[in-house]
Amino acid sequence: MAPTKRKNDGKEDAASENLKSTRATRSSTRQASQGVAKVVIEAAPKTKKAKLSSKEKPDTKSKPSSKEKPQPKPKTTEEAAADLPSNGVNGSKTIVIEHCKQCTQFKIRAAKVKLGLETAVSGINVLVNPEKPRRGCFEIREEGGKQFISLLDMKRPFGPMKALDMDAVISDIVDQVK
Structure with missing residues (x-):
């Protein structure tokens, strides 16, 4: 059964005339709410935006000007150690693990x-x-020199790497470095 109509004691607005319907459905409710939203939006006063001249464009990207020199980013410990020669300071050696x-x-x-x-x-x-390391690679080498272990292009489940006894590998490398 359809819902009963409400009586409107003679007080009708322009918005309520648009919303009048005999049957409330989803589509009519959506349409009605869109009509009300349009009325509210149209009633709002419009403001003008200030125009910028061609010389006063806002700086959207932070570009260093030609007068300012860009500051170098601080180096990480790995990058700083990579800049040292392979013998390093006091005869220390550099080992790279990739x-x-x-x-x-x-x-x-x-x-x-x-x-x-x-x-x-x-x-x-x-x-x-x-x-940037290579894919499927496990390599231990002296910087600019001898390779201790080089396992390249391994596929899953990485059998050659898992078969290594890491304690034995470490002791071999220590013997070769000293």
């Missing part, structure tokens, strides 16, 4: 080797991924 970021197994083994080398050899610099 590992793929594809799986956490690479990261775990690289961290273990780094910790083992730093504790076993005093004054050694160990860099982990100073450059």
